[in-house]
Amino acid sequence: MAAPDAIILDRDGVINEIVFRENRPVSPRSLQDFIIREDFREFYLLIAPLPIRLFAASNQPDIRRGNLTVDVLEGMTDLIRNEFPKIEEIVYCCHDDADKCSCRKPKPGLLIGLRDKYNLASDKTYFVGDSRRDILAGAELGFRTVFLAAGYNQESLQKCNPQIIVHNLVELTHVWGKLECHS
Ligand SMILES: [Mg+2]
Ligand SMILES: [Zn+2]
Numbered sequence: 001m002a003a004p005d006a007i008i009l010d011r012d013g014v015i016n017e018i019v020f021r022e023n024r025p026v027s028p029r030s031l032q033d034f035i036i037r038e039d040f041r042e043f044y045l046l047i048a049p050l051p052i053r054l055f056a057a058s059n060q061p062d063i064r065r066g067n068l069t070v071d072v073l074e075g076m077t078d079l080i081r082n083e084f085p086k087i088e089e090i091v092y093c094c095h096d097d098a099d100k101c102s103c104r105k106p107k108p109g110l111l112i113g114l115r116d117k118y119n120l121a122s123d124k125t126y127f128v129g130d131s132r133r134d135i136l137a138g139a140e141l142g143f144r145t146v147f148l149a150a151g152y153n154q155e156s157l158q159k160c161n162p163q164i165i166v167h168n169l170v171e172l173t174h175v176w177g178k179l180e181c182h183s
Helices: 038-047 070-081 110-116 134-141 151-158 170-183
Strands: 006-009 018-022 024-026 053-059 088-093 124-129 144-148 162-166
Touching: 006 110, 038 170, 053 110, 070 088, 088 110, 110 134, 124 134, 124 170, 134 144, 162 170
Parallel strands: 006 053, 006 124, 053 088, 124 144, 144 162
Antiparallel strands: 018 024
């Protein structure tokens, strides 16, 4: 598989750690709970020197549900921007199902927005997520879909059909790493 031109990352569970509340995986609602994943740091360092563009696309229904303030969400975004400046843009859907928006994944609106704004080629763009919603949204646009598997999302994995399954983000660089070495 060829190295991608661009990688779009889901945020929660990919860039930052999932939070467990009453044993259920949820999104962080405070800056205190917003912890960058170690494998994302490693992945970022590997990607940083490569000609691969990085973006992020995230559902944040906690905004609509009143569980997360816009200020805290902006604080999280600032943190990512400051530490990982190669990520060119982070786009959010702050709606819930009842809003019937076109951007809440599995709807593809967030990804369409990035694809069109940055002229991304579908077959050279990877979309990395930790849920069925991510894989469905990515597949809708013909992106290469990558599922980041963990203990908490096995059921989600059973309900979708990602092209690539990895258990940490560094593994993803091995998918195209071999090809690059021989070319
Ligand atoms: Mg996620
Ligand atoms: Zn939305």
